[in-house]
Amino acid sequence: MTEWDIKKLHILRTLDARGTVTATAHALLMTPSAVSQQLSNLAKQVGVPLLEAHGRRVRLTAAARLLLRHADAVFAQLERADAELAAYAQGEAGEVRVGAFSTAVPALVVPAVRALRAAHPGVRVRVREAEAGEAYELLASGEVDLALSLAARAPRAPREASGRGRDGRFTRVTLCADPLDVALPAEHPLASAPGVSLAELAGEAWIFGGSGPWSEITLAACEAAGFVPEPAHSAAGWGAILAMVEAGMGVALVPRLAAGAGAMRPPGVVMRDLGAGRPRRHVVAAVRRGAEGAPALARVLGALREATPPPG
Template structure:
């Protein structure tokens, strides 16, 4: 009889490319993973790993076993989801990721609701860009992710994942106070296209989207500065370093040297939750999605049509 945890260890090594990476994902030591693999070799009577420089590579026998492990682990997850659905209780553990502004403006309230309504559920949260969190969900390393796409650049479909819309969110533009258009209430993105911009780091959803969007108005983007956190981006804008696309969800205090201006053609992003098809029946997944939807903040009056720089 093949041991499930040993199969999981081999599957993680195959997925992440090394014993140490598998140990990080499984939250155990490298020694523990190595011991599991050694026991699996004894169970199967075949060598599963070979030295490859400073790392390891899978043997043909291991590749065959990993192909079966994919299906076995998927079936186990589906069985666990069915059992949870049969029991109907929202209990156990849910691993979850969300991008930065969702963690600031949406997730805390949702987690508070989950804790109050379902004290038997433990949620483990981490911050991840959607380009990283969706593959983690697909591989089974996360149960749920809060992700985003934009009205002019939808997320690509992901095989084996379900998604549910949480809400829509509109973005404005944050301009340095000395910008020639900073006194306007509304601007056209074309008027700003040749400016210098500040964004999240390359190969993130927001940076990729900004490049796509500015090229859509016939401008070659000039993203001179990048920072993960919106407050850092705004601090750079206050110093006159460039413009920032500023979503309304999860807003922070705006520095004195920044003016928030609405865009003539609104830029809208959609916030989704994504989870694996095999886990769709888990009560914990349904409860988390419901809590996220219930936690969507109302749009403050000064963002719903009044002057964007009105007192907050």
């Protein structure tokens, strides 16, 4: 029977996620030669080639992908073991490290932490703000225990893209469908109209987000309404975006969580609901598969569910 080495399997999974030996080495704090040596040793142990040349890079063989499907199950079972041991040793006490995108911190994480302090004081939460896509990288590397992200930013493993099923490293829970409203200058003709649809704004100049997935979300929402928006400006912060809207430089989609979390709306900006056809972004919580049974982590997930606003 093969003597399995968990560390080598972890390196193979990381290569699958990161795509190159160099990126894998950087993520695992190893040298590229050490990564290559460990994977070569793993191939010798299992008796089949795991990597093949692909231009200047390497790619995983079919045998490596078969091995990864089993590795996903192994790592999920190890996460369950950690969860059960934590329950045995600590009960509901423990620390949970949460990685969350900027608007989720004040809108979801802070209310959840307040509730946990009152109901479960033994559960400690440590927060790290991260871009929606980066949160999954932190989760995969073990730097956080729970990632708050957007469904549109869920990572796609190569085997998922090739039809071999979903990325098996994570368990995802949808927390809410966050409605997107449109920010208009106060003097805009539609600012006081009885109703506003996204299609009516097809000819407007649009202000896009300068970081994270916001530009992609704006583009997808407008395309679903039947037009391609003109990207007139971009900015990373809601304060800058809304200031440009107030100045009449364009219009912008704003997630309701951002407004509820204290995004300061200038007096010259009107927020309009886009009605029944309003676009939404889906906020998800993700954990490493198998870890969801850990008592402290389960409490944090429950508190986040309670903190989500009702459907808008």
